[in-house]
Amino acid sequence: MRFMTLTPILLRLALPLAVSLAGLAATGPARAQSFDCEAAFERVEVMICTDDALGALDYEMNEAWSDTIDMAADPAALMRSQRAWLRTRNACPDSACVAAAYRARIRVVRASPRAGWSVYRNPALGLTFEYLANREVRACPEGFERCVSLHGRLGGQPDRPLMMFQRFDGPLEAVAQSEAGFEARDGGWFTTYGRFEPQAVARSRSQGLERMQAVITCGISDENGFHAAAGECYWGVLSDGRRSVVITTEGVGGLDAATRHSVDTLQFVQP
Known part of the structure; x- marks a missing residue:
């Protein structure tokens, strides 16, 4: 029997999904945010969409996540910690706090056990x-x-x-x-x-x-x-x-x- 009878699997979904937890694919230029800025409603998301430095950090986080999640030793645990980190990030009062949260989390994600x-x-x-x-x-x-x-x-x-x-x-x-x-x-x-x-x-x-x-x-x-x-x-x-x-x-x-x-x-x- 030839493999031509295989049913094709779903088209690859956008990698940023787990980062934004919004289910929205990244669009636009190379440094687009990991979520749709036109649909952003969280205060911190709006902040990221209007601040180039935060946008760059969000992009870097997306890259780190994309490089790590599929290879992680415990993807479910990494997902849980990502959700917890998003709550921490969203509680930040200002851009300095958001930037610090991103930098710390990027280091953690990149150091996750493979x-x-x-x-x-x-x-x-x-x-x-x-x-x-x-x-x-x-x-x-x-x-x-x-x-x-x-x-x-x-x-x-x-x-x-x-x-x-x-x-x-x-x-x-x-x-x-x-x-x-x-x-x-x-x-x-x-x-x-x-x-x-x-x-x-x-x-x-x-x-x-x-x-x-x-x-x-x-x-x-x-x-x-x-x-x-x-x-x-x-x-x-x-x-x-x-x-x-x-x-x-x-x-x-x-x-x-x-x-x-x-x-x-x-x-x-x-x-």
Whole structure:
């Protein structure tokens, strides 16, 4: 069964959501606030929107949060402390207090403990790989045989499907062609799935496995409908010559270093 039957996951939500707790995406120029200034009603939010220095600190906080929350050892605890900090910030009487609150909180967020690595090992499936300890490996949806799915935080949102791993018997090229839609032509390999022109497939060997990988423009769906070319889907095939695994994402996420680490550390194991 090919991964083309996957249901696309939701479009990435704006990273500033957890910082503002207002559910509003950042808009405007590069140093836009982490909330919609036109909808600001809190006294401190209005202060931030009218003070360039505070706006810059809010932007820096948003960057620190975006870099940290998905990788945090305990994202739920970090969210709770962020909510508590927002109450403290909103109680500030003046801009000096707000600025001091931001500077202190940015240091705390950036120093938050990061999740370590866990090892997934499934002899029945014949696979092992490392994954971020704040993520979870689950069985794939019904209809996918010999398959597991990696779930975790994405853009500050919990429990998103990040990547799927499906085992097949057979050598690299045969599985790449039948299950990943890769095609040999003109002395190389190219994608046949995705939007726009076929993409060249990169081929390599590392950790004792042959690898074929490509990133294609693909469609994704969100609450507003289907977007034909809004995603970037990763397709990879790894093989030890007898067994192969097809690895794919659904167009949103899965290209970050932590998720690619799971691909880089994958190995086949004996049942």
